[in-house]
Amino acid sequence: MPADLREWVSVLEAEGELARVGAEVDPHLEVTEIVDRTVKAGGPALLFERPKGSEHALLVNQFGTERRMCLAFGVEQLDDVAARLATVLEMQPPEGLVEKVRGLRQLKSIADSRPRTVRSGACQEIVLRGDEVDLATLPIQTCWPGDAAPFITLPAVITRDPRDGTRNVGMYRMQVLGPRATAMHWQLHKDGRADYLFSDGRMEVAVALGLDPVTAYSASAPLPKHIDELMFAGFLRGAPIDVVKGVTVELEVPAAAEIVLEGYVEQGETVEEGPFGDHTGFYTAAEPFPVFHVTALTMRRGAIYPSIVVGKPPQEDAWLGKATERIFLPALRTSVPEIVDYDLPVSGAFHNCAIVSIRKAFPGHAAKVMHAIWGLGMLSLTKTVIVVDAHVDPHDYAQVAFYVGANVDPARDVILTEGPADHLDHATVRQFLSGKLGIDATAKSPAEGAREWPPEIEMSEEIQALVDRRWAEYGLATDPVAGNGAIRHSSGRLFRR
Numbered sequence: 001m002p003a004d005l006r007e008w009v010s011v012l013e014a015e016g017e018l019a020r021v022g023a024e025v026d027p028h029l030e031v032t033e034i035v036d037r038t039v040k041a042g043g044p045a046l047l048f049e050r051p052k053g054s055e056h057a058l059l060v061n062q063f064g065t066e067r068r069m070c071l072a073f074g075v076e077q078l079d080d081v082a083a084r085l086a087t088v089l090e091m092q093p094p095e096g097l098v099e100k101v102r103g104l105r106q107l108k109s110i111a112d113s114r115p116r117t118v119r120s121g122a123c124q125e126i127v128l129r130g131d132e133v134d135l136a137t138l139p140i141q142t143c144w145p146g147d148a149a150p151f152i153t154l155p156a157v158i159t160r161d162p163r164d165g166t167r168n169v170g171m172y173r174m175q176v177l178g179p180r181a182t183a184m185h186w187q188l189h190k191d192g193r194a195d196y197l198f199s200d201g202r203m204e205v206a207v208a209l210g211l212d213p214v215t216a217y218s219a220s221a222p223l224p225k226h227i228d229e230l231m232f233a234g235f236l237r238g239a240p241i242d243v244v245k246g247v248t249v250e251l252e253v254p255a256a257a258e259i260v261l262e263g264y265v266e267q268g269e270t271v272e273e274g275p276f277g278d279h280t281g282f283y284t285a286a287e288p289f290p291v292f293h294v295t296a297l298t299m300r301r302g303a304i305y306p307s308i309v310v311g312k313p314p315q316e317d318a319w320l321g322k323a324t325e326r327i328f329l330p331a332l333r334t335s336v337p338e339i340v341d342y343d344l345p346v347s348g349a350f351h352n353c354a355i356v357s358i359r360k361a362f363p364g365h366a367a368k369v370m371h372a373i374w375g376l377g378m379l380s381l382t383k384t385v386i387v388v389d390a391h392v393d394p395h396d397y398a399q400v401a402f403y404v405g406a407n408v409d410p411a412r413d414v415i416l417t418e419g420p421a422d423h424l425d426h427a428t429v430r431q432f433l434s435g436k437l438g439i440d441a442t443a444k445s446p447a448e449g450a451r452e453w454p455p456e457i458e459m460s461e462e463i464q465a466l467v468d469r470r471w472a473e474y475g476l477a478t479d480p481v482a483g484n485g486a487i488r489h490s491s492g493r494l495f496r497r
């Protein structure tokens with residue numbers, strides 16, 4: 001796995017996953033339009049070498065495809081990352097020597113995940129303090145025409161809980177307010193905001209920009225408050241993250257970061273933040289958020305500035321979200337083991353909809369799982385939960401729609417309740433509160449008020465095997481180029497869905 005952003009850029013380039021753009025391009029809107037088209041085409045990461053008005057290259061769309069996300073984690077598929085986590089989450093008391101040794105190795109992998117403090121870091125090759133700092137020297141994007149200002153969009157914001165000192169790292173957009181100030185968009189349910197609320201007076205904040213992809217991802221991961229995202233990143237990478245003390249703050253920052261902003265927020269000092277075109281697909285209205293004052297900007301020589309464009313889905317952040325969906329499945333199963341799989345549709349901006357498949361074992365089981373989802377971490381913000389049986393693939397939306405149509409009596413199988421809403425949801429009657437819709441699309445038993453449930457239509461395995469064997473004889477050979485499901489008749493004509 002790449003150790004820092006530069007190594008990651010090299011990996012992307014070696015894998016044919018990076019395009020360098022040498023032409024001068026304006027970070028004001030123009031970059032967004034290019035990125036939007038590139039993301040939607042499944043295109044490469046983009047390194048803008050001459051963003052207008054800045055000496056720094058601008059990297060965007062580093063996470064924009066499943067393949068790049070897998071490259072970032074050094075896996076074949078994202079479920080492999082989940083499997084690593086599962087071995088730790090599902091640890092049982094070991095029996096026998098072999099298991100004990102394996103258990104110790106697993107415990108060691110957790111112990112080795114803790115960040116390692118080093119005395120100096122590349123992120124401090126250049127140090128600017130006080131008046132020397134000017135955020136306008138960075139190629140910070142104004143993403144959409146209605147945005148209030150340029151926004152830093154891919155930061156890892158580091159704070160410590162004033163009560164017990166535990167570290168938090170989160171990704172929160174930062175609206176540029178001037179050469180040395182930004183807003184800090186800590187939404188209602190987030191750990192960074194909790195640290196801020198527990199502080200009295202001044203709280204130190206550090207912002208790391210330009211990290212190895214696993215650490216950058218970890219800043220977006222919905223971990224419980226007491227878990228340090230840098231430790232999580234170390235666990236996922238299998239090597240600790242090196243951190244170095246800031247030059248004007250006590251906080252430690254990733255030593256290999258391209259750019260670090262150090263500074264503080266002051267209790268009670270807020271500014272109208274927004275509007276900003278966000279991942280909901282709409283502009284979020286202006287609201288008060290804390291002001292972040294920058295006391296130092298440190299960086300590597302030739303620092304690369306990282307960015308991401310969010311907007312109407314699908315955008316690059318779809319893959320950060322999908323990574324979370326996959327990586328957190330084992331954690332979800334530790335609380336709700338009957339869950340087989342789940343899908344958070346990208347088009348649902350992640351909090352609007354969850355589709356969950358379960359091993360149903362008793363009447364009301366689907367409702368139990370819905371309420372579990374509405375009670376779990378950030379999943380509690382989910383507006384609509386659809387529950388299907390174990391044999392249904394929650395990632396196949398046509399299949400899901402089939403069962404929602406076929407298995408549901410809306411008078412019996414729909415739950416309407418209430419709960420917390422995503423901070424940015426514009427559709428709810430009251431901000432932060434919303435209705436919750438549960439749709440039970442599982443097969444129903446008589447105990448649930450069902451009449452006799454008819455069997456589903458399936459061909460017998462014997463006939464399926466027979467047709468497999470005889471397929472060539474029918475002259476309908478599957479087309480090797482057109483791929484699965486396409487049929488080429490012996491006349492040469494190609495049929496596909």
Ligand SMILES: Cc1cc2nc3c(=O)[nH]c(=O)nc-3n(C[C@H](O)[C@H](O)[C@H](O)COP(=O)(O)O)c2cc1C
Nearest residue numbers: 169170171172173185186187190191192220221222
């Ligand atoms: C590209 C991107 C931008 C994000 N912007 C914000 C934001 O502006 N405010 C916010 O509260 N969460 C934002 N998030 C979500 C948080 O990063 C996510 O909820 C994370 O878990 C927060 O960390 P925390 O749980 O330690 O607070 C963003 C996520 C991504 C991927």
Ligand SMILES: [Mn+2]
Nearest residue numbers: 168191223225
């Ligand atoms: Mn956190």
